[in-house]
Amino acid sequence: MSPPEALLILTDDDLLAAHWQGLATAPVRARGLDGLDAWRAAGHRLVLVDLGLARGGTAALWTRPGWQRNVAGLSILAASSQPDDDEGLAVLNAGASGYCHTHAPLDTLRQALDVVASGELWVGRALLSRLLRLVDTRLPRRGLADWAGPLTEREREVAQRAATGDSNQAIGTALGITERTVKAHLKAVFEKLAVTDRLQLALRVHGVR
Amino acid sequence: MSPPEALLILTDDDLLAAHWQGLATAPVRARGLDGLDAWRAAGHRLVLVDLGLARGGTAALWTRPGWQRNVAGLSILAASSQPDDDEGLAVLNAGASGYCHTHAPLDTLRQALDVVASGELWVGRALLSRLLRLVDTRLPRRGLADWAGPLTEREREVAQRAATGDSNQAIGTALGITERTVKAHLKAVFEKLAVTDRLQLALRVHGVR
DNA sequence: ACGCCACCTGTCCTTGTGGACAATACAGTC
DNA sequence: GACTGTATTGTCCACAAGGACAGGTGGCGT
Structure with missing residues (x-):
C-alpha cells in the first residue's frame, strides 16, 4: 500500500x-540523537x-536539549520496553507520532511505521482508553458552559478575566471601558452566581467546588 | 501483512x-444497524x-438503542462527512475503534481498516491533538501534590484555606492564631510559589493552568 | 411612546489585602 | 553557645475590591 520508506532505527x-x-x-542504525540531523x-x-536510550542517563530522552529541535519534520515512532501511559503521553506531547512496545510483533511494528510514515498517529489501545477516560471525567467541565448561564455577554467576558486573576483596572483597559464599569459588571456577576468575591468566582468558573 | 478481511460497509x-x-x-453493503448482527x-x-446514517434522524447513530449491543465484538471504523472532535470522542467512547473522514483517500481508508482489523485504534491527528491538550491541562492536577513542595506545614494549612476563599481573619480563627500571623505565612507562601495574590494561589493549588 | 434591559459612568465609603520594618519565642544543628 | 529555621505578633501604610446611591445612553418589543 505504501512504498517502503527508508527507516532509521x-x-x-x-x-x-x-x-x-x-x-x-x-534500516539504518544510529545510537544517539545526533543521528536525527x-x-x-x-x-x-x-x-x-x-x-x-534514556535509561542510562538521568533525563528522559524527549526532555533532552536536542530532542525538540531534532524531531521537527520527522515522523517518529517511539518504543518503550516497559510501556507506560504517562510516558506515552509525554512523548506524544513532545512531538512523537506514535508509541508502542519495543518487542511488539514485527508485523505490528511495520503497520505502526506505515501509519506514522503516512503522517497519521499510532496510539495503543490502553493509552487511548486512558485518554478517553481522562477526558470523560473531565467532561463535567460542561459546567463550564453552565456557569455563564444567566450572564450577559459582557458579564461573561469580565467574569472570565476576573477568574484568571486580572485586576479590575486591567480588565477595563483590555475591554476599553472604565474600571468603574468593570465593577458594575462584576457586581451583577456576583449576584447572579451567588458568590461574594472574585476568588469564589474563579473557583466556580474553573469547576472547583 | 494482514490477510484481506471481509468488510461490511x-x-x-x-x-x-x-x-x-x-x-x-x-465488500458487503448494508443500510441499517440490523446488518451488524x-x-x-x-x-x-x-x-x-x-x-x-444518523443525519436523517434526531439521535446520533451511536446513541441509538441498537448500537451498544451491536458493536460488541466488532472492529468498527466510523466515518463522518464532517469530522468533528466531539463526535469523534463520542463514537470512540461508544466502542468504535476508529474515526475518519468519509471521503478520505482510499489508501488512507484501507490503512485505517488494516489498523482497526488488527485490533488497534485509528485516531486522526487533530482529534488526538485535542485529546492531548485536554489531558495536558488536566495533568497539572498532579501538581496538587507538588505545589506544596517548598512550603512548611503551617504555610500549607494557611495556603489551603486561603485557596478555598477563606479570609485571613477566618483562617486565623480556624487555626487559633492572629490575622497578622496568617498574613505573615501567606507572604512567605506567595514568595515561595512566585505568585502575587491569593487568587493566583488558588489557581495554582487547584491545578488551573 | 413607554417600559425593559444591556451597557456604561460617576462619587463616596468601608474593608480586606499585601507589603515594609521590627520584634519575641522555641526548636534543632554545628 | 552561636546559628538557623519556623512560628508568632506588632504597627503603619498604600491600594484594590466591593457595596451603596445615582445617574446616562441606546436597542427592542408591546
Whole structure:
C-alpha cells in the first residue's frame, strides 16, 4: 500500500537493533540523537526510536536539549520496553507520532511505521482508553458552559478575566471601558452566581467546588 | 501483512457506497444497524460505518438503542462527512475503534481498516491533538501534590484555606492564631510559589493552568 | 411612546489585602 | 553557645475590591 520508506532505527541495544533489522529492507542504525540531523539532511523522515536510550542517563530522552529541535519534520515512532501511559503521553506531547512496545510483533511494528510514515498517529489501545477516560471525567467541565448561564455577554467576558486573576483596572483597559464599569459588571456577576468575591468566582468558573 | 478481511460497509448513501467499493475485494453493503448482527453471526468483525446514517434522524447513530449491543465484538471504523472532535470522542467512547473522514483517500481508508482489523485504534491527528491538550491541562492536577513542595506545614494549612476563599481573619480563627500571623505565612507562601495574590494561589493549588 | 434591559459612568465609603520594618519565642544543628 | 529555621505578633501604610446611591445612553418589543 505504501512504498517502503527508508527507516532509521535509534537504539543502544544491539539485540534490539538485530530484532528490528527485519522491519525494512535496509534500516539504518544510529545510537544517539545526533543521528536525527543527518537523517533529515539526507531527506528522510521515518524514525523508530528506543526510549531505552534514556535509561542510562538521568533525563528522559524527549526532555533532552536536542530532542525538540531534532524531531521537527520527522515522523517518529517511539518504543518503550516497559510501556507506560504517562510516558506515552509525554512523548506524544513532545512531538512523537506514535508509541508502542519495543518487542511488539514485527508485523505490528511495520503497520505502526506505515501509519506514522503516512503522517497519521499510532496510539495503543490502553493509552487511548486512558485518554478517553481522562477526558470523560473531565467532561463535567460542561459546567463550564453552565456557569455563564444567566450572564450577559459582557458579564461573561469580565467574569472570565476576573477568574484568571486580572485586576479590575486591567480588565477595563483590555475591554476599553472604565474600571468603574468593570465593577458594575462584576457586581451583577456576583449576584447572579451567588458568590461574594472574585476568588469564589474563579473557583466556580474553573469547576472547583 | 494482514490477510484481506471481509468488510461490511454501512451507509444509506449510494454514492458513498460506490466510492467505498474499492476498499476491499468484495465488500458487503448494508443500510441499517440490523446488518451488524448478521455480520457478526457470519463470523466477521470488520465494519466501516457512515455516521451520516444518523443525519436523517434526531439521535446520533451511536446513541441509538441498537448500537451498544451491536458493536460488541466488532472492529468498527466510523466515518463522518464532517469530522468533528466531539463526535469523534463520542463514537470512540461508544466502542468504535476508529474515526475518519468519509471521503478520505482510499489508501488512507484501507490503512485505517488494516489498523482497526488488527485490533488497534485509528485516531486522526487533530482529534488526538485535542485529546492531548485536554489531558495536558488536566495533568497539572498532579501538581496538587507538588505545589506544596517548598512550603512548611503551617504555610500549607494557611495556603489551603486561603485557596478555598477563606479570609485571613477566618483562617486565623480556624487555626487559633492572629490575622497578622496568617498574613505573615501567606507572604512567605506567595514568595515561595512566585505568585502575587491569593487568587493566583488558588489557581495554582487547584491545578488551573 | 413607554417600559425593559444591556451597557456604561460617576462619587463616596468601608474593608480586606499585601507589603515594609521590627520584634519575641522555641526548636534543632554545628 | 552561636546559628538557623519556623512560628508568632506588632504597627503603619498604600491600594484594590466591593457595596451603596445615582445617574446616562441606546436597542427592542408591546
